Amino acid sequence: MKRFLVSLVCVSFFSLLLPSSGQAALPVTRHTVMWSIPEAKSIPVKINQLANRQMKRVYLHVAVEGDRILYRTFVEVAHAAGIEVYFLFGQPRWITNEGTTFRPNVEDPLAWITLYQSETMQHPDGISVDLEPYALPEWTTNQSAVIASYQRILTAFQERATAEGLPLQLFLPFWFHTVTDVSGRPVSAWALDLASEVTLMSYRTVYGGGNGLSAITLVDTLYAANHQHNLSYALEFTELPETPSITFYGQSRQALNQLVNQTMNSSLPPRAIVYHDFEAYQAFMQNTK
Numbered sequence: 001m002k003r004f005l006v007s008l009v010c011v012s013f014f015s016l017l018l019p020s021s022g023q024a025a026l027p028v029t030r031h032t033v034m035w036s037i038p039e040a041k042s043i044p045v046k047i048n049q050l051a052n053r054q055m056k057r058v059y060l061h062v063a064v065e066g067d068r069i070l071y072r073t074f075v076e077v078a079h080a081a082g083i084e085v086y087f088l089f090g091q092p093r094w095i096t097n098e099g100t101t102f103r104p105n106v107e108d109p110l111a112w113i114t115l116y117q118s119e120t121m122q123h124p125d126g127i128s129v130d131l132e133p134y135a136l137p138e139w140t141t142n143q144s145a146v147i148a149s150y151q152r153i154l155t156a157f158q159e160r161a162t163a164e165g166l167p168l169q170l171f172l173p174f175w176f177h178t179v180t181d182v183s184g185r186p187v188s189a190w191a192l193d194l195a196s197e198v199t200l201m202s203y204r205t206v207y208g209g210g211n212g213l214s215a216i217t218l219v220d221t222l223y224a225a226n227h228q229h230n231l232s233y234a235l236e237f238t239e240l241p242e243t244p245s246i247t248f249y250g251q252s253r254q255a256l257n258q259l260v261n262q263t264m265n266s267s268l269p270p271r272a273i274v275y276h277d278f279e280a281y282q283a284f285m286q287n288t289k
Contacts (some may be wrong), residue, residue: 024191027076029272031057031199031232031280033088037070045235047284049282058278059128059169059240068119075122086169087113089157090130094155096138110160117164126196127161127162129154130171147181158194160280171234174202177219188220192229199274203236203246205255207262214266225268232272233263237280249280 033054050058060074071087078085082216089109097283133139133150154170161168168190176188192198202218206214217233224231235256248256263269275281 008240013127014031022089028260028264030055031059031272032278033059033061033274034278035061035277037061037063037066040070040073041068043074043077046076047081047083050078050083050278051081053275053278053282053285055083055275056272057086057125059086059088059274060124061075061088061090062109062112064108068112068116071116072120072122075124078221079122084125085191087116087124087263088128090132090171092132092135094153095131095146096136110156113164115235123164124166126167126169127157127164128169128171129157134173143179144182147187148177151181151221152180154191154194168194168198169199170173171199171201174216174220175199177223184221189223192220192224192227192231197230197232197271199232199234199272202233202277203274205235205245205248205251205259207259209234213259213263217270221268221270230271232274233261233270234274234276236276237278238277248284253285255260256284256288 002164003040003088007019025113030053032050032053034046036045047286062070062071075085091109094109111126131150131153136146136148166234170191170193176191177186179187181187182191188198198220204211204215204216206212207214208213211231217231221231223229237249238247239249240247244250260273263273
């Protein structure tokens with residue numbers, strides 16, 4: 001009897017994410033990622049492309065050694081087009097370098113944010129961080145230490161973002177609810193409580209089934225809904241020869257529309273869908289009908 005009740009509860013929770021029949025899908029808020037900034041003369045062209053694809057926000061990766069004037073120009077032109085810009089930072093080695101003689105590698109992005117903000121009125125709309133601790137070799141040898149350092153660095157980003165009056169957005173793998181910190185808490189729950197918004201790297205091309213988008217996001221979706229947190233999903237468009245089933249590369253636009261419609265028509269739709277990355281999505285749209 002107990003097993004039956006547990007199964008019934010799980011099925012009831014899962015049904016919350018199933019598309020509601022007979023209802024029109026909610027409009028999609030589209031975000032995207034850009035891993036390199038265009039040259040100054042190409043920025044208006046790129047912003048125009050983003051606008052044509054109805055992108056509301058772009059996560060623009062920052063090279064801290066790059067020309068800050070380019071980022072000012074990008075923000076200015078994007079804002080004129082009604083597009084938000086979040087500065088994206090991401091380097092896994094910052095995690096294990098934290099608190100060592102290589103600490104400047106950690107502080108560079110935090111100092112860059114403050115310096116940039118002090119130099120211009122063309123401020124970003126938020127700060128984004130994509131650190132992937134599981135990419136480090138230490139993940140398999142000393143996972144608890146890596147997670148602790150990961151949390152300290154994200155907390156430092158959150159403090160700097162708050163000091164600058166900016167929201168913090170984080171990219172997380174969809175399975176971080178299965179990883180716990182030293183207190184035994186799921187890392188995804190900790191991150192959802194820390195940040196203004198979390199985007200799950202939920203790269204799937206189908207909605208239903210045990211390995212579909214609905215199933216793999218279920219735990220975090222329910223947590224976000226219960227705690228009034230903002231949660232978004234990311235879709236992949238780059239070519240991935242080793243894992244072709246998780247990217248829309250080589251697939252049809254019909255398949256994409258079906259997944260997006262099912263996602264937005266669920267009882268707990270995400271705040272936004274992040275199309276990763278923009279160049280791959282642009283190529284996909286140009287090559288499909």
